[in-house]
Amino acid sequence: MQALHTAATGMAAQELNVQVISNNIANLRTTGFKKQTAAFQDLIYEHIRRVGAQSSDQGTILPVGVDIGGGVKTVGTPRSMTQGTLSQTGNDLDLAVSGEGFFKILQPDGSYQYTRDGTFQMDNQGRIVTAQGNPVQPTITIPNNASGISVSMQGQVSVTLPGSTSSTIIGQIGVTRFINKAGLQPVGNNQFTETPSSGAPQDGTANSEGYGHITQGSLEQANVDVVSEMSDLIAAQRAYEMNAKVISAADQMMQSTTALFR
Amino acid sequence: MQNALLIGLARQVTLERQMDTIANNVANANTNGFKADRSLFEEYLNSGAREDNFIGSDRRVSYVQDRGTFRDVSQGPMEQTKSPLDVAISGDAYFAVQTAGGERYTRDGKFSMNNVGQLVTSDGNPVLGNAGPITFQPTDHDINIAPDGTVTVLEGSGKADSIRGKIRLVAFDNPQRLEKLGFNLYGTGRATAQADTKSTVQQGFVEKSNVNSVAEMSRMLEVTRAYTQLSTLLQQQSDLHKSAIEKLADVPA
Numbered sequence: 001m002q003a004l005h006t007a008a009t010g011m012a013a014q015e016l017n018v019q020v021i022s023n024n025i026a027n028l029r030t031t032g033f034k035k036q037t038a039a040f041q042d043l044i045y046e047h048i049r050r051v052g053a054q055s056s057d058q059g060t061i062l063p064v065g066v067d068i069g070g071g072v073k074t075v076g077t078p079r080s081m082t083q084g085t086l087s088q089t090g091n092d093l094d095l096a097v098s099g100e101g102f103f104k105i106l107q108p109d110g111s112y113q114y115t116r117d118g119t120f121q122m123d124n125q126g127r128i129v130t131a132q133g134n135p136v137q138p139t140i141t142i143p144n145n146a147s148g149i150s151v152s153m154q155g156q157v158s159v160t161l162p163g164s165t166s167s168t169i170i171g172q173i174g175v176t177r178f179i180n181k182a183g184l185q186p187v188g189n190n191q192f193t194e195t196p197s198s199g200a201p202q203d204g205t206a207n208s209e210g211y212g213h214i215t216q217g218s219l220e221q222a223n224v225d226v227v228s229e230m231s232d233l234i235a236a237q238r239a240y241e242m243n244a245k246v247i248s249a250a251d252q253m254m255q256s257t258t259a260l261f262r
Numbered sequence: 263m264q265n266a267l268l269i270g271l272a273r274q275v276t277l278e279r280q281m282d283t284i285a286n287n288v289a290n291a292n293t294n295g296f297k298a299d300r301s302l303f304e305e306y307l308n309s310g311a312r313e314d315n316f317i318g319s320d321r322r323v324s325y326v327q328d329r330g331t332f333r334d335v336s337q338g339p340m341e342q343t344k345s346p347l348d349v350a351i352s353g354d355a356y357f358a359v360q361t362a363g364g365e366r367y368t369r370d371g372k373f374s375m376n377n378v379g380q381l382v383t384s385d386g387n388p389v390l391g392n393a394g395p396i397t398f399q400p401t402d403h404d405i406n407i408a409p410d411g412t413v414t415v416l417e418g419s420g421k422a423d424s425i426r427g428k429i430r431l432v433a434f435d436n437p438q439r440l441e442k443l444g445f446n447l448y449g450t451g452r453a454t455a456q457a458d459t460k461s462t463v464q465q466g467f468v469e470k471s472n473v474n475s476v477a478e479m480s481r482m483l484e485v486t487r488a489y490t491q492l493s494t495l496l497q498q499q500s501d502l503h504k505s506a507i508e509k510l511a512d513v514p515a
Contacts, residue, residue: 001278003285010289017292037343039372039384040293042286044444048279049330064302064330067442068279069286072293075384075445078374080345100403179400180375199377202400209418210403239291242475246285249486253281256493257274260500 002068003250009071010243013040017236020077024224025233032084032116032190033222035229036077043070081181084116084223086215092149093120093128096220099212101175104137104203105130105191112137114176114201116220117190128157128173132189140171153213155206175211176201265323266499270492272325276303277489279328284482287473295369295446296471297333298478304329335437338369338472340464346405347373347381350469353461355431356440358390359383359447365390367432367455370446372468381413381429385445391427398426407465433458 017038027033048066086096095118097103102114115130123129126142142149146159148167155173160166178184183197194201207213280301290296305324340350349371351357356367366387373389376382379398381389388395391413398405402415402424411429416422434440434453441451 002282003278006282006285006289010285010291013289014292038292040290041370041384041446042290042293042296042442042444045442047441048328050441064332064438065441066279066328067299067331068282069290069299069442069444071286072289078372078384080343082344082346177400179379179398180377182374183377197377199379199400210401210416236292238475239288242288242291242479243285245479246281246288246482249482250281250285252486253278253489256490260493260497 001250001254002070004247004254006069006071007243007246007250009043009073010246011240013038013072013074014236014240014243016074018233018240021229021233021236025226025229027222028224028226030117030190030222031119031219033224034079034081034084034116035222035224036079037232038077039075040072041075043073045069079182079184079186080223082223084220086218087221088218090217092151092216093122094118094217094219095120095151095173096215096218097175097206097212098215099210100177100181101204101206101211102177102181102192104174104176104201105134106137106139107134111193112201113187113191113193114178114184115189115191118214118219130189137174138171140173142170146170151214151216153207153215155214172205173214174203175206175214176203177211178202267496269323269325270496270499272327274489274492276301276326276328277485277492281482281485281489283331284478284485287478288475288482291471291473291475293370293446293471294372295338295469296473297335297338297369298471298473299331299333299442302329302332303327333438333440333442334472336472338469340467341470342466343372343468344466346407346465347375348466348468349373349407349429350464350467351431351461352464353431353458354437355433355458355461356448358430358432360388360390360395361447366443366447366449367440368446368448369469371463383446390430392430393427396427396429402426407463409462409464411463429463431458431461431463432456433461 020036020038024035045067050065105113105115107113119131120128123133126144128136128140140157145162148160150158156169157171158167158169161168179199183195184192185195187193204211283299283301287298303326359366359368372384373381381396396413401418404416406414413426414423415426417424432455436453439451439453441449443449
């Protein structure tokens with residue numbers, strides 16, 4: 001009976017849906033996390049009687065056909081790249097992007113990764129680095145006797161050097177855009193890499209040409225809305241249960257047939 | 263006497279198909295833009311019952327067959343996603359999608375962008391505007407989709423809206439004639455496409471599946487009960503047959 005397989009595809013889809021939702025909830029407090037939603041599609045149909053087929057020699061055509069669907073499949077888990085709320089931390093090296101753009105991070109192997117998580121620190125050489133110790137691009141080194149680090153909306157980093165009353169610009173943190181940021185590949189550690197789907201990275205300056213601006217002393221929170229995740233979770237669980245019910249109903253039907261003519 | 267068996271069997275086959283349809287509806291309870299199917303049955307009169315030895319003329323035997331699956335084209339519930347590229351249609355129209363096999367139609371408005379900035383479906387097929395696919399520039403931001411489908415953006419540091427196209431909405435004289443192709447797509451089938459004038463779109467929303475789970479569950483119960491009942495009927499018929507053979511062939515001692 002086809003219904004059994006159809007319901008099985010439904011159960012598999014809802015299982016994946018729960019996985020995606022639970023990952024969103026697990027990352028509720030992950031800085032710069034972007035939530036995912038599972039997207040589904042119906043499978044191809046078996047056309048038992050094709051709609052519009054001729055039903056008589058007089059040219060009568062069938063107004064409706066008999067189309068039996070084969071279930072559901074997962075087409076993807078698109079990432080929702082909406083802005084997360086900014087929470088103030090007061091740390092000089094905590095940066096958040098409001099609007100478009102990612103921070104560009106140099107990896108030990110020379111490649112680049114991109115992140116919305118602006119929890120930066122200083123390493124032993126005075127460089128601004130991520131929590132993993134990888135430098136933010138372009139690399140900015142803060143002199144060890146400097147004080148009063150300030151990052152402007154454009155990403156300009158300035159410090160006050162001893163014996164000086166005015167601040168000195170020591171570099172500019174860049175932001176990178178992608179034409180399809182939802183096509184970036186997550187690699188863990190709150191970071192993404194470019195893919196053929198995301199398009200090539202476009203480095204630019206914050207607060208210009210449609211790039212977002214940088215806010216110092218703030219971090220971007222995950223864009224997960226816990227209430228909607230919980231309601232999605234309930235919906236997914238109920239859908240799973242319904243598919244399980246279909247399986248037991250189909251099983252019962254088959255049982256009544258096999259019980260015949262003992 | 264065979265007629266009861268055959269009629270019962272005909273009904274069981276249609277019930278099985280109805281069950282398959284329900285299973286597909288339930289499996290797609292979370293599929294964006296999915297429209298539920300319903301089974302339709304009709305009486306099929308077979309002329310001349312061969313084993314009908316009752317008084318009078320031949321009676322016609324009434325079988326059942328499934329005439330079609332009828333699509334429930336009612337509006338699905340709208341879910342707010344806040345994603346700027348998600349669009350839901352309020353009304354009877356469909357989005358036009360460009361696929362390798364030609365133009366197809368969908369109600370699934372969970373769109374994204376591809377690497378060249380085109381507005382695409384989850385499968386990567388471009389969504390058609392009134393003048394071809396809708397393409398964004400690399401520096402576009404603040405995408406806005408008006409209720410009539412006009413897509414505007416702010417370009418670079420510009421402050422004025424730039425138009426990127428207008429999402430094409432297509433209506434059909436008889437949406438029942440659209441052919442379900444899977445992948446959330448419809449083919450034209452025998453329906454005639456025409457430009458839609460009444461429907462509106464809403465940005466930041468997705469139309470969910472219009473499957474009514476409670477109704478599906480009760481329909482499923484009905485189907486299982488009817489099916490089991492028929493199995494019992496077949497069993498009883500067979501028992502009757504058996505005892506008739508046994509009794510008639512019983513040689514009196």
